[in-house]
Amino acid sequence: MTKTLLFILVILVSFSCHPVKETVKQTGIQPPIIIYKTKKDYRKNVPVTLSDDKTKIASFPSPRDLTIKGELAMPLDMGRGYLLDRRGITKNVAFTSYTYEEYSKLTKTPSADELFAKIMDKKPLKRMYVCGSGTPTEEMINKIKENVLKGDFEGYMRVR
Numbered sequence: 231m232t233k234t235l236l237f238i239l240v241i242l243v244s245f246s247c248h249p250v251k252e253t254v255k256q257t258g259i260q261p262p263i264i265i266y267k268t269k270k271d272y273r274k275n276v277p278v279t280l281s282d283d284k285t286k287i288a289s290f291p292s293p294r295d296l297t298i299k300g301e302l303a304m305p306l307d308m309g310r311g312y313l314l315d316r317r318g319i320t321k322n323v324a325f326t327s328y329t330y331e332e333y334s335k336l337t338k339t340p341s342a343d344e345l346f347a348k349i350m351d352k353k354p355l356k357r358m359y360v361c362g363s364g365t366p367t368e369e370m371i372n373k374i375k376e377n378v379l380k381g382d383f384e385g386y387m388r389v390r
Contacts (some may be wrong), residue, residue: 272325
């Protein structure tokens with residue numbers, strides 16, 4: 231039951247074109263807590279969501295969507311190459327050459343075509359897990375980090 235619910239949450243978020251906060255307000259559904267590992271270090275690069283066939287951008291942030299409480303919403307390091315997502319990525323994530331800092335200073339949101347041209351890797355993920363849902367507390371983050379460092383992913387739903 232829990233895995234089914236988490237899968238539904240991932241699907242709902244992946245098809246959303248709204249920022250995660252808007253999706254929660256509109257649906258009442260909490261976003262999944264995602265950890266992931268990429269082929270290269272993209273932690274400073276702005277993520278976008280591609281269509282399933284990777285031929286177009288399905289969702290992307292505006293420059294003002296990249297902050298949480300006035301700080302850049304870059305992923306948190308969980309150790310062993312894993313990152314805790316703070317943007318609402320999905321299995322169809324791709325990373326642009328824009329850094330969070332550069333993108334957040336733009337006065338106009340680039341078009342989907344402009345962003346597509348800035349994609350560095352259409353298949354950057356090595357692994358991705360859903361570790362729950364909602365806004366992760368400091369206690370939850372510490373527990374996830376502890377599990378990652380031990381290599382213990384039991385209880386997490388592998389997405390990729």
